[in-house]
Amino acid sequence: xxxxxxxxxxxxxxxxxxxxxxxxxxxxxxxxxxxxxxxxxxxxxxxxxxxxxxxxxxxxxxxxxxxxxxxxxxxxxxxxxxxxxxxxxxxxxxxxxxxxxxxxxxxxxxxxxxxxxxxxxxxxxxxxxxxxxxxxxxxxxxxxxxxxxxxxxxxxxxxxxxxxxxxxxxxxxxxxxxxxxxxxxxxxxxxxxxxxxxxxxxxxxxxxxxxxxxxxxxxxxxxxxxxxxxxxxxxxxxxxxxxxxxxxxxxxxxxxxxxxxxxxxxxxxxxxxxxxxxxxxxxxxxxxxxxxxxxxxxxxxxxxxxxxxxxxxxxxxxxxxxxxxxxxxxxxxxxxxxxxxxxxxxxxxxxxxxxxxxxxxxxxxxxxxxxxxxxxxxxxxxxxxxxxxxxxxxxxxxxxxxxxxxxxxxxxxxxxxxxxxxxxxxxxxxxxxxxxxxxxxxxxxxxxxxxxx
Numbered sequence: 001x002x003x004x005x006x007x008x009x010x011x012x013x014x015x016x017x018x019x020x021x022x023x024x025x026x027x028x029x030x031x032x033x034x035x036x037x038x039x040x041x042x043x044x045x046x047x048x049x050x051x052x053x054x055x056x057x058x059x060x061x062x063x064x065x066x067x068x069x070x071x072x073x074x075x076x077x078x079x080x081x082x083x084x085x086x087x088x089x090x091x092x093x094x095x096x097x098x099x100x101x102x103x104x105x106x107x108x109x110x111x112x113x114x115x116x117x118x119x120x121x122x123x124x125x126x127x128x129x130x131x132x133x134x135x136x137x138x139x140x141x142x143x144x145x146x147x148x149x150x151x152x153x154x155x156x157x158x159x160x161x162x163x164x165x166x167x168x169x170x171x172x173x174x175x176x177x178x179x180x181x182x183x184x185x186x187x188x189x190x191x192x193x194x195x196x197x198x199x200x201x202x203x204x205x206x207x208x209x210x211x212x213x214x215x216x217x218x219x220x221x222x223x224x225x226x227x228x229x230x231x232x233x234x235x236x237x238x239x240x241x242x243x244x245x246x247x248x249x250x251x252x253x254x255x256x257x258x259x260x261x262x263x264x265x266x267x268x269x270x271x272x273x274x275x276x277x278x279x280x281x282x283x284x285x286x287x288x289x290x291x292x293x294x295x296x297x298x299x300x301x302x303x304x305x306x307x308x309x310x311x312x313x314x315x316x317x318x319x320x321x322x323x324x325x326x327x328x329x330x331x332x333x334x335x336x337x338x339x340x341x342x343x344x345x346x347x348x349x350x351x352x353x354x355x356x357x358x359x360x361x362x363x364x365x366x367x368x369x370x371x372x373x374x375x376x377x378x379x380x381x382x383x384x385x386x387x388x389x390x391x392x393x394x395x396x397x398x399x400x401x402x403x404x405x406x407x408x409x410x411x412x413x414x415x416x417x418x419x420x421x422x423x424x425x426x427x428x429x430x431x432x433x434x435x436x437x438x439x440x441x442x443x444x445x446x447x448x449x450x451x452x453x
Contacts, residue, residue, distance in 0.1 A: 044272040047076045048279075051088040051102035053155060054081050058126065058202040059103040059263065062286060069282040073330040075275070084155030092117045092268050100271055101279065105156030105200065106234035106261040106305050107163070118269045118310035120280055121317065122262035122303035123287045124294055125238060127203060128160060129258065130220035131189060131211055132196035138223045141168040146195035149178045149185035160261060161198040167231065186211060196220075200261070203292035209245045212252055225257040234304050235259045238293050260293065264305040276312040277322055278330060368409050369422050375402045376422075379429055383436070396433045399426060 050066065052059040067077045080099060082088050086109070088102035093114040105126065130140060137143070143165070150165075151157030158179065165171040178185075178194060185197040186207070201208050212219050222228060225237035240256040265283060267276065283300040290296040302309050302317045315322075324333035379395050387395065403426050411419050 042272075044075075044274045046074065047078060048100045048275060049078045049080055049098050051080045051082050051091045051099045053084045053088070053103070058205055061202075062103065062123070062263070065286040066279070066282050069285060070278065073278060075278065075330075082154075083152055084157065084159075086156065086159060087154045089114050089117060089266070092266065095268075099268075100275075101265060101267040104264050104266045104305070104307075105160070106264055106303070107160060107232065108156055108306060109159070114307075116269045117266050117307050118313075119302075119305040119307040120265040120267055120276060120310060120313045121283060121300040122264050122305060123283055124202060124263050124291065124299050125236060125260040126200050126263045127238065127240075127258040127260035127293065128157075128164075129199045129201060129208055129211075130196060131199070131217050132220060133189065133192060133216060133218070134195065136218060137220055139168070140164055140220070140222075141170060143175065143196050144168075144170040145174040147176045147178060147193075149180040149188065149194050149197040151185075151198060151200075152179045152181055156261070157198055157200045160200065163232070164228070182207075189217065190214060202263075203240065203244075209251070212245055213249060219252055219256055221254070221256045222259050223257065225259050228259045234261055234306060236262075240293070244292055258293075262299075262303055262305070264303075264307075265300070266305070266307050267310065269310065271310075273312050274330070274333075276310060277316060277325060280313065280316045281321060281325070365411060366418055368411070369406060369418050372402055372406050372422065373425075376425060376429060379433075383429075383432060389437070392433060392437050396430070396437070399430055399433065402426065 048070070050063060052063050054060050063077070063079050067079070070077045080091070082091065085103075085105040088099075088104050089108055091097040091099040092102055093116060095116075101120075103123075106122065132143070132146075148161075148165070150161035162171055162177070165175065165177070171177065180188065180194070180197070182199060185194065185199070188194045189197050189211075199208070211217060222237070229235045229237045236259065238258050238260050240252065240258055242252060242255050243250045245251040265279060267279070280300060287294075287299040288297055290298075302313060309317075322333070327333075375398065379399055382391070382395060403423065406419065406422055406426075409419065
């Protein structure tokens with residue numbers, strides 16, 4: 001074999017040894033990363049669908065604010081108009097509806113079908129306004145026998161109105177409940193074709209301000225507001241100060257007690273956690289300021305909504321914005337949050353392998369030479385048995401053959417010292433054999449002879 005062919009053979013052998021050492025390690029790393037990848041959360045979708053009523057709770061105004069906030073983070077919020085809170089919950093409960101989140105009025109009956117709906121928190125007070133014509137009233141029970149517009153079927157306004165009327169025993173004839181939309185109800189009240197209307201809307205609503213200033217139309221003050229709040233935990237008793245709508249015109253002309261459910265943000269429990277946190281950040285920005293009835297930083301809040309609070313909402317209200325989202329853009333924070341799982345295989349597998357692979361490779365290199373020590377030991381044992389001349393010559397021949405074979409072993413320079421150590425040991429045994437062949441005694445024989453003497 002020429003020198004060039006020997007070098008090529010050496011390179012091929014070393015590459016083969018390297019791959020034989022690395023391949024199991026790479027397979028182990030691949031399995032570890034594949035297992036970790038299984039637990040990585042998928043990237044959040046770029047589009048969310050929000051269900052909300054056009055005429056209920058000021059939800060249309062809030063929805064536009066949410067759209068603006070999410071657009072800054074490259075998330076598109078699509079709006080789906082509905083009849084009200086009850087329909088919103090039904091859409092969330094239906095996996096095929098495509099709705100991800102919804103604005104829902106507290107007190108909305110969820111039912112068993114809505115077991116997959118969770119709350120992200122309450123957003124604001126949305127008072128129940130009862131406007132009526134005629135002599136002053138102290139409570140809704142005095143509406144018995146009158147024409148009352150309570151909102152369309154499926155709306156949160158109708159659900160709450162019927163609940164209160166039923167609690168007072170006036171939800172049936174002779175009271176006439178009319179399923180009118182908001183604008184139609186306001187117009188008929190002005191014309192006098194209905195006696196009272198129920199509306200749910202924020203205190204800041206211009207429509208409420210204008211209606212409160214119409215001559216001949218009164219705003220009901222709930223004198224038993226505390227009782228309603230006790231009976232229905234999702235309601236709060238609030239006081240609307242005199243003149244707060246219009247100081248110059250003194251509207252309203254006296255303090256008005258109102259009862260108020262809350263507007264709530266609810267979602268399907270499969271909503272991506274990153275989007276849940278982003279929506280709650282939007283809620284803090286949109287609803288965090290003080291209003292006519294809301295205190296500064298009072299909302300969003302984990303109030304009673306009729307739906308269980310999501311895990312993300314619990315953490316948000318306890319600890320605030322997640323650490324990564326505080327300091328990184330949304331996309332970067334989400335990427336880091338998804339990929340931190342990959343640290344597990346890096347720490348648990350890759351780091352130990354960085355230490356193990358060189359040791360295994362070194363063992364492979366040493367094993368090529370170590371196995372030849374068995375041949376060397378065999379010759380030494382035979383040498384101690386006082387072999388004859390012919391046997392000694394055969395032993396020397398086998399020793400030289402072993403040396404030639406070892407010299408052909410491909411060995412990287414970093415491990416070449418093992419080769420030279422073995423050759424030194426061969427030389428020690430060779431000297432003993434040569435002394436025996438020349439008729440002398442080696443060190444071991446001389447020691448045995450002195451002992452016998």
